[in-house]
Amino acid sequence: MTAASTAPSLTAAPPAFSPAEALALAERTFGRTGRLDPLTSERDLNFRLTTATGDSFVLKIGNAAEPAEVSEFQTAALRHIAARDPDLPVPRVVPALDGRIGVPLPGGEILRMLTWVEGHPMHRATSSPALRQSLGATAARLTRALEGFEHPGADHELLWDIKNAARVRPFLPSVTDARLHDLVALWLDRFEAEIAPALGDLPWQVVHADLNPFNVLTDAEGRTVTGILDFGDMVCTPRICDLAVAASYHADPARPLDTLAEVVGAWHTVLPLTPAEARAMPDLIAMRMVLTVVIAHWRAGLYPDNAAYILRNVPASGAGLAALTQAGRDTARARVAQILEARP
Template sequence: MPAPDDPLGPILNVPPPALTEAECLAAVAAHWGIDGRLEPLTSERDLNFRLRTGQGDFVLKVVNAAEDAGVTEFQTLALDHIAARDPGLPVPRAIRTRAGAASVLLEGGNRMRLLSWVEGVPMHRAAPSAALRRAMGTMAAGLTRALEGFDHPAARHVLQWDIKHASRLRPLLPAIADADLRALCTRWLDRFDTHVAPRLPGLPWQVVHADLNPHNVLTVPDDPARISGVLDFGDMVFTPRICDLAVAAAYQLDPADAESSIAQVAEGWASILPLSPDEAALLRDLTAIRMVTTLAITSHRAARQPGNAPYILRNFPGARAGLLALPCPD
């Protein structure tokens, strides 16, 4: 269990639920009336499967018992809002049970959800390109626009991945083994505290996806510069709108041409949601802070969950290379 003062709290420190496939299939049959077979999917804190059935494929999620039920409801209602606001956006749909419920409480405190399956090739397998970066920015802005006007009490839950909480990362920095990288992260957090955080209240705020990493975005198989889907709404929060662009840019950053790659993602975003002068001025900083967040959280969690370390650290090399390519202003 995490220490009481661990900034990650229980939700990012507990292991995923431990249910057998037979138990999961029995619950799906009982509540959704669907039979099929399961294929495991990776997850940071939940237990996920691809459910193959004669009625098509679905995503079966067993939500960690450490997650508040309100947060689960928040995610479901957000998907409903997107479907109503922009039904053409390629995101999952929440599948209700035969009783009309969006989730089912299981013995032991975990909740089970069923989502529609979205086809595509994970973006991390696609070749990077300027066209893909612009497409990522366009999709991110379209999704953010579709979430406009949506709110929920759980939207303000505290999740350390949320860039606005970057100041709370400092206790995690000792887990970064490379002393030079640790020092660079410290300098960026110093800059965040003095130059960035004071300006965040004046920006436009709303609910955003907040985790547009290449494992959560799908591309078209025969056209990797086109995006076919966005997955995993588990990190949604109410935060400055520009943070969603910064997250997307952090994962699209080309260390060989860092500034241009950020600009390409921003160009796609601005075609849907024009940036305010303050948003544009803070984008580079917030992009760097997202990479600091990735380095700090993944280092901290991998040390505590060595069995899941390969999955936890999958974005560490890219964040390290990207941050090294962005000099921190004095």
């Protein structure tokens, strides 16, 4: 199995358009012009467009390796969310002048425009009980808003999808730190033997699947979630994978179970966990940490010029995985069970 066949959109280079070319596309397609500022992205080309009146938008040029159906899936989901929970702070789709919400380009890329969501990047905020609880509650609202949403693109294969965690094993050699390598290998063995076979017992639906601190915005004080960005990793999977992703970046190595419980407890208040979800929760959090470590190391080797950005979440995920492993699966499950008892 080659890297390209495993994750073509993760191995294909991002679109190559100059700011001038992108601005011309925005004016011709959406009737909007102004100042363009580049935004970071793993596999697409994104810009912030600020008009003369001060309005801001996100101009997105999707990776040509990603099927058009996946782009359509993302914009349809944003429309579904807007209808189900209009107050959720997510981007809104901006139609083109001809009414289309995704415009194919000659190279196979898909051009889209979304509204700009104001806020401060969560990765710059200090994690706190208030922020973790706000994240858990907002993530649950988002997942609840996506209930019932169906689309042909929902079944696309995504390497970041926790249910596909076994597929990263070929990339394990890219993790050169011996202790981290062995820890990741331990969890991959557990996933294949115990975790994956139990996923069928969980409720499934379309989820955001990438609530990492670079995709979440907060208020100026860093206490409340004010925005959720980047719906490019949406997929149909066990619904608590959204919770697992969000919580995985907030495990304080000094007290991992207490900090994770704040995220999980707030989620449970909005979208109650089933007993099977509660049992699986600690394992799925650990598996998201595994994916972060392995995929980031692998991709940093492919794109050394962008390695700093690609590896940005690895230190926290590695430390969190070690702390969660040391705490023990039985202890972690008992802690989640306490949450269910306290908040039925």
